[in-house]
Amino acid sequence: MSPVATLTAVNNNDTLGLAVPPFTPHAISVSLPTWRDNVEYEAGDKRVIDVMVSGYPRFFIHLSIQKLARICEQKFGVKGELCLLCPSKKVADHCRAYIIDRSSRLGAAVPVRLVQYLLCPEDTSGASTTESNTRSLSQHCVELHIVLFPADAFPLAKQFWQHSGLTVSSRLAEHCLSLIPEAVEPPKSPRSPTSPVHSRSPFKALNKHYSVKSSPKIPQVSPASTSPPPPHTDFSESLTKDQDTYVEERYGRNLPVTAGEFAKRALRRRIAGVLVSDDTPNNGASTSEFCAGAQDVEVGPSSRGVREVAEDDVYLFPTGMAAIWNAHQLALNIRPPAKSVCFGFPYTDTLKILEKWGPGCHFLGRGLDEDIDTLEQILEEESRISRPASTPPITALFTEFPSNPLLRCANLPRLRALADKYDFLLVVDETIGNFVNVEVLPFVDIVVSSLSKIFSGDANVMGGSLVLNPAGRHYSALKRQAASSYEDLFFIEDAVFMERNSRDFKRRVRIIDSNTEAVCDFLRSRSVAGGYANSPAINEVYYPKWIARENYELCRIKDSSGRPDEKGGGFGGLFSLDFTSDVASRAFFDALPCYKGPSLGTNFTLACPYTVLAHFTELQWASEYGVDEGLVRISVGMEERGVLLRSFEVALNAAESATR
Template identity: 45%
Template sequence: MPGFELGESIPPDTAHAVSVSLPTWKSNVGYEEGEEWVIGRLTTGYPRFFVHKIIAAFAEDIVSRHGRPGQQAMLFPTPKVARRCLDFVRQRVSPELSRQLGVIDLALDTSKDLSALLKKLAPTVSAVVFPEEVFSVAKQYWQHTGDGTSSRRAEFCHGLFQDHLLVPTAGAHAAHEAPGRPFRGPKRYQRPGSIDGVPPATPRTSSPKEPEESLESSQFLEERFGRNLNLSMVERAKSAIRRRIAGALAHEVDLNNGPLPSMTSNTRGIQGLEEGDVYLYPCGMNAIFNAHRALLKAREPRKSINFGFPYVDTLKILQKFGPGCLFYGHASAEDLDELEAKLKNGERFLGLFCEFPGNPLLTCPDLARIRKLADEFDFAIVVDETIGTFANINVLQFADIVVSSLTKIFSGDSNVMGGSAILNPESRYFKALKATMEEDYEDTYWPEDVIFMERNSRDFDSRVERINANAEAICDVLRAHPLVQSVYYPKYNPSKPHYDACRLPNGGYGGLLSVVFGRKELAQAFYDAMDIAKGPSLGTNFTLCSPYVILAHYLELPWAAQFGVDPDLVRISVGLEETTALQDTFRRALKVAEDVSRS
């Protein structure tokens, strides 16, 4: 997979790829600075940060047909989701601009002669329309919540829209007022290149070489569903995914041949866990967003706790949606001491959100101690297990809700998004959370995405086993090199006992690690020389690396540094390649860094 050109999708020639090639350190900085030589070459990007060109083209067509000049649109899967975005934006713009916002709900035109299959699928898209100067604020909602429509949904629905089969519903409306004065959102969302604020993508244009997946998708859409993705198989695929996540379905199953085996046991160690306690979402961040929403509704709304250096949007969700957030960036024993003192002094919280391990330092919080505090002082625990993965660890024993990004190693193929949330049936909040989910859960996971996710995840366990071994082999190479200042990996971190307390008998230490050289020029030389895929995301079946802190925290590098996160850290997501060949790739890159150190 090496040798990607700048801006090429990762994997190459994949219409719905979830990563993009940024092959040099300079190109990552150029991306963050919004430089045209980088931005102009991007064919795609990570879907919550980059509005896919398929989605952008559909949004433009909706505005062209139903909106006004100067307007833009952001697409969501359902009317309910779109109105959450609308409320978010209205709270953050002037009254004048607020009057120019609207929603266009699109659904099937039932007056037309439609097949039973299409009626059963009942595809919908809702467009939040706004003056173009409001884009940066609407983009915050899109990015933080993961509520936006998927590119496959947009592709399917765009075809129906072009054939006038997807039309505005009664009561759908766009704002028609004249454009008002410009509104300036937070600086991070004005910057055209920031991973936190990528500009609206230009409409998709034809290219000499259309991705194979796109060619297949561009066939008559209803025929595609009828031929490849019948809806009964979609429901069975969801069931297989949920059981896999519950730890009750480790082997491959034939979705066309009889019922799925019953859930008699699971690797989660929770006797009463059922398939219905696992909820699917269109991406991992959407699972976190909805876990927070469910807690706010099921319990008395209070501030939450973000424990450990956070993935950027988890902290933003807790800060921007609800009463706010108390942040502990080290996930240390001292942080827990301080939290315990606050609790004993009478402060109360909604829930504690943490990652296990954290990203990018792979630090593990003391879940056993946190559980004791939660039981004593009545707060929920939400654990993001994306990096550890449930093939390696069991964190449900300590958590009330476990969330995960299925986009990562569960899928592995880097061509589909997904997320999950598990409610622990042994939690004291289970009954209230279950009632909230029964009332509020909306399944917005697009059927095509479900099918890809189920297929990709069938060999999840065996892939994780190989990736664990490869990651340790890479650690051996890096830790032995004199230029390497630090290697962050759960097996070698001081928090290893906390990881081991959750590690399964046959579990490893995961496929993510980070390396720090201590000198920027060495990190740059190493990164540029790596003959592997380089871009955002993690958990891919191929090794993928990025200067993670540059991408995730470019405008707040000093803030990140105070939590021990080096601005020149290189994060490596290890893949399935042959082990010795992979080690040799790293040795060659280290040799280039050696040459730079001597010059």
């Protein structure tokens, strides 16, 4: 579907619960097209839950992963046990420890068992060329680590999956299923009624895309049912998995799966900013000749603001949240025990990580300049507490640049000065700003980012990165700890898709930056903050152009004359709207003709009622930090600008009419 079509043809209830984008087997968003749909999704209403076939991977467990889990429960579980699948023994150990720790806080610790499941390929000597190329992914056995626990402990296991981001990817699950001979759907295991996993019958044929001709819903099986799923239709696309893989590789879009390590090296170089030329394969040309991950590709000093950054200072993870979780673990392991600081209102799971692992955290949720004064008071008070003289008052400070969803930026030079004075780590999530627009690395010890967002853009693969600053005072300690603890859990097929998607990252960012600024200029001209007086529906447009701009400018990429660089330095592709009334919020959201669902940084425009989705059970708490219940967050895409502006005018007119 073309970008223009996404703003004219998708805003209807027929898409509820389907993948966003459509016909995407590994989509990381789901269609929730109306305000009511979002509220009832969070409330667990059967009308919405029963039609869900997709979702954000840390919240909705992909159908292939659910199927693999049910097979593992049948094979290794005992009556009343459920399981969570982990990509390594170390992750399984962390998951087990988390479940035991959290359950013991609520009462008695629950029993947790670990099982290692070794999956090995069958003989492929008689396979076709395309089949062999696809199956070359499985030349070695795959270790799957299974965490088994009583069914009523599933919500705790799901918390670990959601917060840590150390998940099994849907592509890895499909690969594991392909290694199980005649993987037959076993009887459905009972799921806890409180479980956020929406158990649904999977497609009959594995490794098939959704039908391009129609998008029928899969028949629902009650989460509490113990009977086998009902018969269902095979919604196979005309291309098989093998054929689709051949097309992707032969015509230059994807590297072959055998080149997974090339893809990862290309990603690390791209993120490190060391590629002198980022050539891409075309028309099936040799990987070694064109791949940015080839051994003989020319690299130079980093463009990230610290020339010494190298590709081996970049670490890849299966999700952005896993990068944040690992940054926190690095801090806990190299610094003396102390609380951390969460500065500014962050994406929800960042705060959960800091609260639930380690000694806890101080939360300065507004993230304003005056909150740095409060931070200084905390640092002084903690320094006076009786402790060894060498112990810093806090372990690390985590902040986003800009923050999600209020688009605020902290004064990083001032925070850096405090970090040097009081000897703590400074960790910044640059996902929303991205390194085409902002240069935060010189001020921090660690930069983390969700590659699932604009770096990918296609919303069909998850990934995350962590970059160490070689000029940082704690670099040597961080590097040593990373060398001993880092696990590469980024599944190679996911890396191949991420490499393909990110080749034109910089070009897409510039288009999206320009589109977003035009849309925000229009919306703010009709807001209270912009001086509009004719029954305005919008109070404020949260966007770095107007929100804490002086702090954004401190890190905004500029040319040699001090002006924003023509090749970057925009304000990003995300903004949020604060409305004058709840009725205006709902009218605007329902009338906006674009995809509606979780996630951001997509090549197409995507909107969501952010507070409802992220803080449904804590709306009052969120409002105390300026995140109102009616907030609408919008990620702008690459559609034609005139179409975008007309679409937002339609939504704004509806909101203003509702206000009147």
